[in-house]
Amino acid sequence: MIFDHRTYACRPGTINKHMKLYEEHGWKAQARNLGQPLLYGKVETGDVNSYVHIWVYKDAADRAAKRAALAADPEWQAYLKLSAEAGYLVSQVNSILTSAPFFQMPEGYALADGPGAG
Incomplete structure (x- = not known):
């Protein structure tokens, strides 16, 4: 089993806007393709403009297949475009x-x- 630990930082004052955009x-697209994360949370102390999520996979091949399915999902692609535009x-x-x-x-x-089994 492997864990994909991801930390993202937002411009100061925008984390709540970003979280709403993602929500x-x-x-839905990410959970549909990757399953439920082990954790998805905002940082409370330290870099409060950041958040962390941890996804669990059986192995590297499982991760690659699920990430490829996510990348091909039109709903996810639309979200990435909106996220990039928001900056x-x-x-x-x-x-x-x-x-x-x-x-x-x-x-x-x-x-x-x-x-897509999530």
Whole structure:
């Protein structure tokens, strides 16, 4: 199992606008293609203009297939266009993680099967 940890930073004063744009235009397409994230949250201390999400995949091939399905989704493409036009995002950092041997997934978390199974 791998974890795709993503941190995005927004221009000061725009994070709530960005989150609303994503909620209305991006969330459904992303969840439909990737499944439910392990976490999707705003930073409360430190860089308060940023947010983090963590997606879980069976392996690199599962991630590649789901990300390809997302990239091909017309609803996601429309969201990316709106996001670019809004100009709220200023940076993105992605890290692929593997779990520690003692880590257990939270009870009730279900990994989606295949592209678009979310």
